[in-house]
Amino acid sequence: MATSKTTNTYNRQNWEDADFPILCQTCLGDNPYIRMTKEKYGKECKICARPFTVFRWCPGARMRFKKTEVCQTCSKLKNVCQTCLLDLEYGLPIQVRDAALKMKDDVPKSDVNKEYYIQNMEKELAMGDAGAISGSKVNEPNEILMRLARTAPYYKRNRPHVCSFWVKGECRRGEECPYRHEKPTDPDDPLADQNIKDRYYGVNDPVADKLLKRAAAMPALPPPDDRSITTLYIGNIGSLLEQDLRDHFYQYGEIRSLSVVAKQQCAFVQYTTRLAAENAAEKTFNKLILGGRRLTIKWGRSQGRSGTSVVNQTAETYEPVPGLPGTLPELSNNFFNLEPGHIPLPNMPPPPSLLVPPMYPPPPLPQFFFNTRLPTFPPPDLAAVRPATSTSAIENVAIVNKNNVHYPSQDPSRLGATQLHADCQE
Amino acid sequence: MPKVRRSKKSPPEGWELIEPTLDELDQKMREAETESHEGKRKQESLWPIFKIHHQKSRYIYDLFYRRKAISRELYNFCLEEKIADKNLIAKWKKTGYENLCCLRCIQTRDTNFGTNCICRVPKGKLEEGRIVECVHCGCRGCSG
Numbered sequence: 001m002a003t004s005k006t007t008n009t010y011n012r013q014n015w016e017d018a019d020f021p022i023l024c025q026t027c028l029g030d031n032p033y034i035r036m037t038k039e040k041y042g043k044e045c046k047i048c049a050r051p052f053t054v055f056r057w058c059p060g061a062r063m064r065f066k067k068t069e070v071c072q073t074c075s076k077l078k079n080v081c082q083t084c085l086l087d088l089e090y091g092l093p094i095q096v097r098d099a100a101l102k103m104k105d106d107v108p109k110s111d112v113n114k115e116y117y118i119q120n121m122e123k124e125l126a127m128g129d130a131g132a133i134s135g136s137k138v139n140e141p142n143e144i145l146m147r148l149a150r151t152a153p154y155y156k157r158n159r160p161h162v163c164s165f166w167v168k169g170e171c172r173r174g175e176e177c178p179y180r181h182e183k184p185t186d187p188d189d190p191l192a193d194q195n196i197k198d199r200y201y202g203v204n205d206p207v208a209d210k211l212l213k214r215a216a217a218m219p220a221l222p223p224p225d226d227r228s229i230t231t232l233y234i235g236n237i238g239s240l241l242e243q244d245l246r247d248h249f250y251q252y253g254e255i256r257s258l259s260v261v262a263k264q265q266c267a268f269v270q271y272t273t274r275l276a277a278e279n280a281a282e283k284t285f286n287k288l289i290l291g292g293r294r295l296t297i298k299w300g301r302s303q304g305r306s307g308t309s310v311v312n313q314t315a316e317t318y319e320p321v322p323g324l325p326g327t328l329p330e331l332s333n334n335f336f337n338l339e340p341g342h343i344p345l346p347n348m349p350p351p352p353s354l355l356v357p358p359m360y361p362p363p364p365l366p367q368f369f370f371n372t373r374l375p376t377f378p379p380p381d382l383a384a385v386r387p388a389t390s391t392s393a394i395e396n397v398a399i400v401n402k403n404n405v406h407y408p409s410q411d412p413s414r415l416g417a418t419q420l421h422a423d424c425q426e
Numbered sequence: 427m428p429k430v431r432r433s434k435k436s437p438p439e440g441w442e443l444i445e446p447t448l449d450e451l452d453q454k455m456r457e458a459e460t461e462s463h464e465g466k467r468k469q470e471s472l473w474p475i476f477k478i479h480h481q482k483s484r485y486i487y488d489l490f491y492r493r494k495a496i497s498r499e500l501y502n503f504c505l506e507e508k509i510a511d512k513n514l515i516a517k518w519k520k521t522g523y524e525n526l527c528c529l530r531c532i533q534t535r536d537t538n539f540g541t542n543c544i545c546r547v548p549k550g551k552l553e554e555g556r557i558v559e560c561v562h563c564g565c566r567g568c569s570g
Contacts, residue, residue, distance in 0.1 A: 037539075061554060
């Protein structure tokens with residue numbers, strides 16, 4: 001039967017040829033001088049079952065000889081080493097890397113589907129290196145992955161296997177036995193049953209599970225429940241200047257204010273939006289190093305050092321109920337010219353002393369707030385509402401001194417929903 | 427059954443002195459050939475063959491070159507009858523190969539990278555103080 005060379009070459013599952021293996025440094029070993037054998041079509045790829053070029057070498061003294069286990073196509077698809085199937089950049093299992101980078105890779109796993117996919121991929125890879133490789137999407141180094149990755153090479157995985165004869169007590173080779181005479185790993189240990197296909201497809205990998213658990217347990221800064229807080233506390237700034245901090249923190253969002261307390265080596269930055277603050281916290285917590293120092297990031301408390309407590313004071317304030325014991329007595333020494341009953345809230349942010357930072361003429365501390373605002377900002381729209389007695393002109397605050405109304409719910413004009421601004425127009 | 431003699435000629439003088447030893451060695455060889463393979467590795471079962479072969483050749487070589495106890499005629503007779511290995515003895519005459527275990531261990535075509543067997547490495551150069559039994563003949567170091 002005549003078989004022409006060209007018949008049926010279209011859909012043949014091609015055997016793979018390669019010149020040089022794709023390997024990670026740990027698999028290659030510590031010795032920079034390596035002799036490697038190359039065998040064309042030596043073994044089947046463990047994933048796609050195509051014959052491929054097998055490379056075999058000794059990764060160091062007392063190490064077992066390692067060889068490439070999967071073909072180059074399969075390793076390029078997932079950007080992993082051909083022997084250990086760990087990522088080429090981080091040395092982490094495929095499942096961990098995909099979880100951290102949020103990459104979903106749909107390599108089919110079964111039979112003809114798999115063969116078809118691999119075949120097409122190989123063709124694509126051969127054409128041009130651009131698209132097909134999933135690993136090309138790594139642009140910036142991922143933070144989590146860098147934390148999880150090893151710092152030093154782990155040569156223990158190149159060790160010879162455990163001598164099964166010795167385990168049974170029957171090893172006759174003694175000293176010259178190249179296998180390890182050690183206790184084998186505990187079969188109950190979940191790390192004991194690993195499967196190359198599972199590890200490759202990123203499914204059900206016990207080592208990956210362990211690493212992911214460790215990643216979840218890493219310290220994190222949860223955003224505070226009070227959604228109005230947009231201030232971050234920055235500690236350990238050392239000799240950093242306000243401008244340095246500004247130059248860095250502006251990238252997360254518009255900074256409403258930034259104040260440095262040099263004495264306490266800390267600073268407070270407040271953003272205009274809560275989202276920006278959360279973004280900044282996430283990007284800098286335990287990560288930011290400025291001026292050679294790692295900065296401590298924490299959330300600030302409700303009223304940051306940066307002044308205007310407008311948010312809290314849009315609510316209407318009422319005369320406290322006179323008969324109750326809680327009513328504060330009249331101030332005899334009214335140094336601050338405060339309205340009776342309007343004792344301002346104590347300033348929340350903790351350690352820094354309440355020094356007025358010299359660079360900030362406005363906005364001053366709430367203590368002084370009422371006083372200085374007084375001459376400058378008489379809100380015109382409140383003029384109608386404000387009775388003659390109340391003279392403190394706090395911006396946007398409607399001080400309603402209605403008869404017998406001590407709580408907002410007592411206000412007869414209030415119809416269910418808040419009427420902050422409706423009252424202004426009364 | 428005595429070993430078969432291919433040539434028609436009778437062995438030269440002095441043969442009777444060496445014959446008993448050679449018979450013993452032949453006997454050992456036959457035992458090695460018929461040993462069971464149980465409990466041994468595939469390569470390991472061949473090691474006694476190489477060892478006894480080395481011993482036989484060594485005996486003849488020693489007698490002639492070292493002790494000079496047999497005549498050249500008898501020595502040539504042994505080589506022709508293949509009692510001793512001519513090629514192996516040829517190597518022993520070279521410096522550095524005096525204790526060569528077998529001819530397989532210097533055959534570079536047998537190795538992946540075209541080198542000699544590990545047993546040819548002198549013990550001084552072989553660090554880590556590890557014991558090697560070469561895979562061909564079970565030799566533990568035949569140089570140095």
